[in-house]
Amino acid sequence: MKKSLMLIAAAVLALSAGDAFAAKKQLVIVVKGLDNPFFEAIHQGCEKWNKENADSEYECFYTGPASTSDEAGEAQIVQDMLGKPSTVAMAISPSNAPLIANTLRAANPQIPIMTLDADLKKEDAALRKTYLGTDNYLMGFRLGEYLKKAKPNGGTVCLIEGNAAADNILRRASGTRDALSGQKGLDALKGEGGWTEIAGCPVFTNDDGPAGVQAMSDILAANPKLDAFVIEGGWPLFGAPQPYRQLTDQYKDRIASKDLVIVAADTIGDEVAIAKEGRVEALVGQRPFEMGYKAPSVMISLIKGEKVEDPVFTGLDECTKDTADTCIQK
Structure with a gap:
């Protein structure tokens, strides 16, 4: 009986912890596709931010369609995530810039939107607050x-x-x-x-x-x-x-x-x-890990109404046969 009570108590604690995590405000990153190693590096940067900010009221939430060829799938995910009350800011890497722009117009989000890795077209730039990524x-x-x-x-x-x-x-x-x-x-x-x-x-x-x-x-x-x-x-x-x-x-x-x-x-x-x-x-x-790591902090600044530069560039690494051992920024 005592063991059963202990198991019940442990389950309640686990559920409470899960509820607390789920209750966090989500800083959503939507990428072009989950099948691309480039975007996995962005994911790793996002997760590093989560580990370093475990006590924060915010969490970095990474998502996207299974394939980079699924433009409609990315637009649907953007629409779905914008409909969730837990989503308080979003960073999007648009696979199809005009399609994502139209999705944002239709949704008319009341939260800060930024682009990451890929931007919207110049004529649609007013739909987002800033761009973070490569020049x-x-x-x-x-x-x-x-x-x-x-x-x-x-x-x-x-x-x-x-x-x-x-x-x-x-x-x-x-x-x-x-x-x-x-x-x-x-x-x-x-x-x-x-x-x-x-x-x-x-x-x-x-x-x-x-x-x-x-x-x-x-x-x-x-x-x-x-x-x-x-x-x-x-x-x-x-x-x-x-x-x-x-x-x-x-x-x-x-x-x-x-x-x-x-x-x-x-x-x-x-x-x-x-x-x-x-x-x-x-x-x-490019520096995709840095993009994923920096994006949550930029989104929080936008939420707080702080001034954020537009664009925010993350730099380049240039490699040749002769420089291959030292060309990547650490």
Whole structure:
């Protein structure tokens, strides 16, 4: 009997603790998809904040659709979370910027909204308080500069992109074209600065690593004299590292001689090792862990009505074969 009473008491305490946790005010992070290692790094940053702030009235709550290709699923999650009284602020990484903007307009949230990793389009910026993440234009520009340094006389290039409606990827592509052309605002390179985008490019892969590698393989088969790839998100490298290695094995002499130059975004997963192996000319990486760790504090500041800069940039890490051992900020 005594043992039963003890078990009942323990269960009551556990339920009380669970209720207390559930009663916390939720600082919600909605990402493009849970199947992407990049977003898992954001999740880890969110969880670190929770551990360091266990006594806070707030908790960082991470969610998103199962797949980065599920744009409608992300919009539905945003809508659902906005309907919960526990949600007191939200940070969103929009997979489809116009769709998320329309979702916010329809919901008309009375809580602070910010964007994380990817922003809304400029005309929709008033729907959120600030953007926290990478300076995506600068990231793309730096990729272009690395390519231009490797092949100063220009050539033919193909941009590998993710979602056609993702603002962060579009800004990177814009930065890359500006760096290569020496001009601003081009939708495609047609000889400016010596660079021409080949037919069929850019290629949109919906952030899918194997699809990115396959696209590169297909493009090279159709264009054997292609001079360069700019991979605006690191999906082929961190999402399919072995297929990427197998592909680059076929072109190792061209890559080593800079006859074929590949530059890529991000520095996660196997990417730095791939750079060290000389399978990519340069990586320009983001800091997703820092995004996830900083987002709750920014949301709390917004809740309190404190001044928050817009945008809040988290910096870049740049890696080459020669700097691979020391290129990541600790």
